[in-house]
Structure formats: structure tokens, C-alpha cells
Amino acid sequence: xxxxxxxxxxxxxxxxxxxxxxxxxxxxxxxxxxxxxxxxxxxxxxxxxxxxxxxxxxxxxxxxxxxxxxxxxxxxxxxxxxxxxxxxxxxxxxxxxxxxxxxxxxxxxxxxxxxxxxxxxxxxxxxxxxxxxxxxxxxxxxxxxxxxxxxxxxxxxxxxxxxxxxxxxxxxxxxxxxxxxxxxxxxxxxxxxxxxxxxxxxxxxxxxxxxxxxxxxxxxxxxxxxxxxxxxxxxxxxxxxxxxxxxxxxxxxxxxxxxxxxxxxxxxxxxxxxxxxxxxxxxxxxxxxxxxxxxxxxxxxxxxxxxxxxxxxxxxxxxxxxxxxxxxxxxxxxxxxxxxxxxxxxxxxxxxxxxxxxxxxxxxxxxxxxxxxxxxxxxxxxxxxxxxxxxxxxxxxxxxxxxxxxxxxxxxxxxxxxxxxxxxxxxxxxxxxxxxxxxxxxxxxxxxxxxxxxxxxx
RNA sequence: GGUCCGGUGGCAGAGUGGUGAUGCAGCGGACUGCAAAUCCGCGAAUGUGGGUUCGAUUCCCGCCCGGACCUCCA
Numbered sequence: 362x363x364x365x366x367x368x369x370x371x372x373x374x375x376x377x378x379x380x381x382x383x384x385x386x387x388x389x390x391x392x393x394x395x396x397x398x399x400x401x402x403x404x405x406x407x408x409x410x411x412x413x414x415x416x417x418x419x420x421x422x423x424x425x426x427x428x429x430x431x432x433x434x435x436x437x438x439x440x441x442x443x444x445x446x447x448x449x450x451x452x453x454x455x456x457x458x459x460x461x462x463x464x465x466x467x468x469x470x471x472x473x474x475x476x477x478x479x480x481x482x483x484x485x486x487x488x489x490x491x492x493x494x495x496x497x498x499x500x501x502x503x504x505x506x507x508x509x510x511x512x513x514x515x516x517x518x519x520x521x522x523x524x525x526x527x528x529x530x531x532x533x534x535x536x537x538x539x540x541x542x543x544x545x546x547x548x549x550x551x552x553x554x555x556x557x558x559x560x561x562x563x564x565x566x567x568x569x570x571x572x573x574x575x576x577x578x579x580x581x582x583x584x585x586x587x588x589x590x591x592x593x594x595x596x597x598x599x600x601x602x603x604x605x606x607x608x609x610x611x612x613x614x615x616x617x618x619x620x621x622x623x624x625x626x627x628x629x630x631x632x633x634x635x636x637x638x639x640x641x642x643x644x645x646x647x648x649x650x651x652x653x654x655x656x657x658x659x660x661x662x663x664x665x666x667x668x669x670x671x672x673x674x675x676x677x678x679x680x681x682x683x684x685x686x687x688x689x690x691x692x693x694x695x696x697x698x699x700x701x702x703x704x705x706x707x708x709x710x711x712x713x714x715x716x717x718x719x720x721x722x723x724x725x726x727x728x729x730x731x732x733x734x735x736x737x738x739x740x741x742x743x744x745x746x747x748x749x750x751x752x753x754x755x756x757x758x759x760x761x762x763x764x765x766x767x768x769x770x771x772x773x774x775x776x777x778x779x780x781x782x783x784x785x786x787x788x789x790x791x792x793x794x795x796x797x798x799x800x801x802x803x804x805x806x807x808x809x810x811x812x813x814x815x816x817x818x819x
Numbered sequence: 820g821g822u823c824c825g826g827u828g829g830c831a832g833a834g835u836g837g838u839g840a841u842g843c844a845g846c847g848g849a850c851u852g853c854a855a856a857u858c859c860g861c862g863a864a865u866g867u868g869g870g871u872u873c874g875a876u877u878c879c880c881g882c883c884c885g886g887a888c889c890u891c892c893a
Contacts, residue, residue, distance in 0.1 A: 626887080
């Protein structure tokens with residue numbers, strides 16, 4: 362167990378590559394920005410991991426500080442969107458609206474709280490153009506063949522976030538370097554857009570923004586030149602965050618952009634990398650069809666956010682069993698309400714979001730609650746509320762669903778079989794229902810039932 | 820090839836310069852018609868070779884293995 366003060370947040374900062382004390386710029390108002398979805402397809406488990414990490418961080422910050430503003434953008438102008446809309450034969454707006462609605466529904470199903478501000482890129486092109494114009498004016502960017510490019514040579518801090526050698530970055534991509542770039546590492550701020558694709562008038566002609574500028578423009582608009590935390594997956598560190606940082610620091614040289622950078626590690630599925638380009642990604646919807654939402658949520662919290670997580674069905678079943686244990690703790694104290702968040706839970710959370718340690722603390726609370734400790738049950742409830750877990754009534758967790766009448770009838774039939782000591786028949790009924798995902802359990806007070814993974818051995 | 824991260828019981832997964840959490844699985848016992856749940860108890864791990872140290876799983880170096888990034892990615 363960590364021994365630091367429970368209310369002092371220690372957080373890993375990617376730029377410094379170490380765990381540091383989190384010091385907000387304004388302790389009265391913590392501000393953070395996360396890179397949100399590009400809305401062209403259903404969200405997958407990797408997206409969920411990033412958004413859940415943000416959710417846990419924001420929930421914790423709200424406990425520690427009086428005011429938190431969490432901004433998560435929506436990328437609704439992008440080449441992948443254009444391609445997808447054309448492929449489906451629908452308008453870009455139809456695609457982005459529908460995808461965003463799906464995204465919201467999926468995250469809500471997982472208990473991920475919405476951000477305070479969710480700006481769309483297409484609503485902030487004016488801010489992007491203004492920022493690009495400023496970069497051009499100050500000599501940090503140049504126009505070439507209708508494109509506007511950021512000059513990485515010009516920014517001495519380039520490479521600092523991702524820990525890369527600036528000289529090597531000047532060379533840029535290994536494969537192709539557009540001929541109009543001064544240095545291979547220069548990246549696009551603005552590019553020309555043909556009539557059939559989304560475009561906006563600009564000082565450089567009709568065009569659309571490059572990938573990175575929207576986050577710089579929108580974080581500035583809503584959080585200012587300097588804010589506390591910027592987050593996302595580790596795969597965004599380079600080039601996306603490195604470029605955002607370069608743009609923002611050059612456009613606003615008196616600001617510090619993001620003070621702390623929080624990045625979650627990638628997720629594997631059965632040991633394999635999951636990515637959109639490989640096409641092997643599991644969507645949030647796929648998994649919701651296979652397991653209770655809280656089990657999915659807990660599964661993701663069983664691994665620290667900075668460690669690679671290998672998603673598997675076995676893990677899902679284990680997560681479900683852990684929740685069984687927690688709900689048994691609550692079931693032992695009907696009507697228990699959340700009390701104060703136990704220090705064991707808070708100190709684990711403030712220790713760089715050590716969720717595995719939080720779960721260990723919750724197991725101790727559940728053990729105590731089952732043994733009769735009402736205060737522990739109350740603490741367990743509070744821990745669950747903090748993590749976005751244990752939101753159900755125990756009876757709903759164990760016995761929710763629609764076939765309760767049929768199950769009760771089977772139990773009655775089985776009790777009769779037991780009464781006449783026809784144990785073969787009693788066992789057959791129990792086995793049949795277990796295969797259907799219902800475990801029948803005989804106790805001193807009669808027979809109860811609960812749901813288990815279908816075909817399971819629980 | 821370059822940069823970075825990591826290797827902990829059967830599996831999952833934390834922490835720590837000095838008795839190595841927690842969960843799942845397993846084993847023994849209580850309870851049960853038998854199970855389940857619950858309770859009591861048990862076994863089980865720091866990739867490898869060096870170095871620093873009174874002491875290393877932890878710090879340093881080499882090696883082996885895995886992963887990430889290197890301009891689509893959460």
C-alpha cells in the first residue's frame with residue numbers, strides 16, 4: 362500500500378517520464394484536454410480504455426479539487442471520414458452525427474461520464490485558421506503548393522515530449538517526403554480541398570485543416586494558453602501530441618500548453634495488437650453483447666493504465682467473479698448507502714491511478730462486509746461509486762433479466778424432486794439451468810439462484 | 820535499424836533496498852443429499868549473467884525474450 366498522503370495526487374508525466382506531484386496551475390480550477398474520437402466508425406476497446414482512463418482521472422480530480430473542466434474533442438473532418446461516407450454512400454454529416462451518437466451511447470453504457478465540453482472540429486475552423494495565420498506570420502509555418510506546413514526546424518523543443526532526437530526528426534518519414542516540404546519532418550497545418558470534399562475558405566485558398574491543429578485551436582479556445590493535463594493513448598505521443606505541442610507553444614510563446622501529459626498503454630486482444638488498420642478490433646458493442654457492462658469496466662481496471670492489457674474472455678469471466686464477491690458484500694447489508702471514500706481506496710487512486718491496488722482494497726472491504734461489518738459495506742459502496750462500479754442492486758446484478766418466473770418454477774419443481782429424494786432429477790434440473798447461465802444454490806433459508814456466464818462452471 | 824517500455828506463483832496483476840499485495844484457479848477441512856455460496860487452513864513467483872550493498876525482486880551494466888512508437892491509430 363502506498364504511504365503517501367491520500368489526498369495528494371501523484372501522476373506519471375509522459376514528458377518527464379516519471380511520476381511527479383500533480384500541481385494544478387489554479388488549485389481552484391483544474392483543466393484537462395483529451396483527444397476524442399474521429400467519428401467514422403464504432404468505438405473499439407482501445408478507445409474505451411483511453412476514455413475510461415480519462416473518466417477515472419476526472420472522477421478523482423473532482424474529489425480533490427473544487428472545479429474541474431474536462432474537454433474532449435470530436436474530430437469530424439478527416440480523410441477517413443470522407444472515405445467512409447463515400448463507401449457507405451451517405452453524406453459526411455449523416456455519418457459523423459450517427460457515429461457520434463453511437464459513441465455517446467457506448468460510453469454511457471460503460472458508465473463513462475461525459476466531458477464538460479465536447480467541441481467539434483468543424484465548428485472551430487475559424488480558430489484553426491487564425492492560429493495557422495499567426496504561425497505563418499511569426500515564421501513558424503510556410504505556404505507551399507497550396508499547403509501550409511509547420512517548420513519543425515524552427516522549434517527547438519521539438520522532440521522533447523516524445524523523447525526523440527530533433528535532428529533525426531528533421532529527416533521525417535522513412536518512406537515518403539512530399540517535395541514541397543523544407544524538412545521531411547514538417548507537417549501539414551492546412552491542405553487544399555477539392556470541391557467534392559469538405560472545405561473552408563482561407564487565406565491559402567479553399568481547404569481543410571491538418572490532423573493536429575484542431576486540438577491546439579480548441580484546447581486554446583476552451584482552456585487557454587496553459588492548462589493542466591493533456592491525455593490520450595501512447596500511440597498519440599508521436600506525432601500527434603508532439604506536433605500539437607509544437608504548434609501551440611509557437612503560437613502562444615508565453616504559455617506552457619499542457620503541464621502534465623497522461624498516456625495510457627495499448628490494449629491487445631488475445632495477445633495481438635488491435636488496430637483499425639489491421640481490422641481486428643473489437644468494438645464496445647461486441648463486448649457489451651457478451652458480458653455485463655460493469656464486468657468490462659472492472660476488467661479494464663484490473664491492469665494499471667500504463668501497462669499493456671491483454672483482453673480475453675477468461676479475463677472477462679474473472680472480472681465477473683470479482684464483481685460477484687463485491688456484490689455479496691453489499692448483499693450482506695441491504696440498503697447500505699455510500700459513506701466516506703476509504704483512505705485505502707483514495708490513496709491507491711492518488712498513487713498514479715493504481716486501480717489494481719484499489720481493487721485489492723475493495724476485496725478487503727468486501728471480506729469485512731461479508732463478515733458483518735456494515736461500515737466496510739458502506740465504504741465498498743463508496744469505492745464503487747468513485748470507480749463507476751457497483752451501481753446495481755445486488756439482486757439486479759445476480760438475478761436481473763426477464764425469465765425469473767420460469768426460473769422460479771424450475772426451482773419449485775426441483776424442490777419437490779428433492780423432497781421425494783429424487784436427486785437425479787433435482788441435479789438434472791440444476792445442470793440444465795447452469796448450462797443456461799443460472800446457478801441454483803441451496804441454503805438453510807431455501808434455494809436461491811443467480812446468473813453466471815452461460816455454460817459456465819461457476 | 821533508431822527510440823522507448825516491460826519480463827513477478829498455473830493464470831491475471833500490484834508494491835517494495837530488509838518477513839513478496841490482491842484476484843482467479845488448485846489442494847485439505849467445516850457446511851451440503853451432492854453441489855454452490857460462506858467459513859477455516861495449505862501449497863505456489865521476482866527471465867538470465869555480472870556489479871554496487873551488510874542485504875537486490877527493487878539500483879547499475881551486459882544478454883535473452885516480449886511489446887510500443889518511428890507521420891492512419893486510444
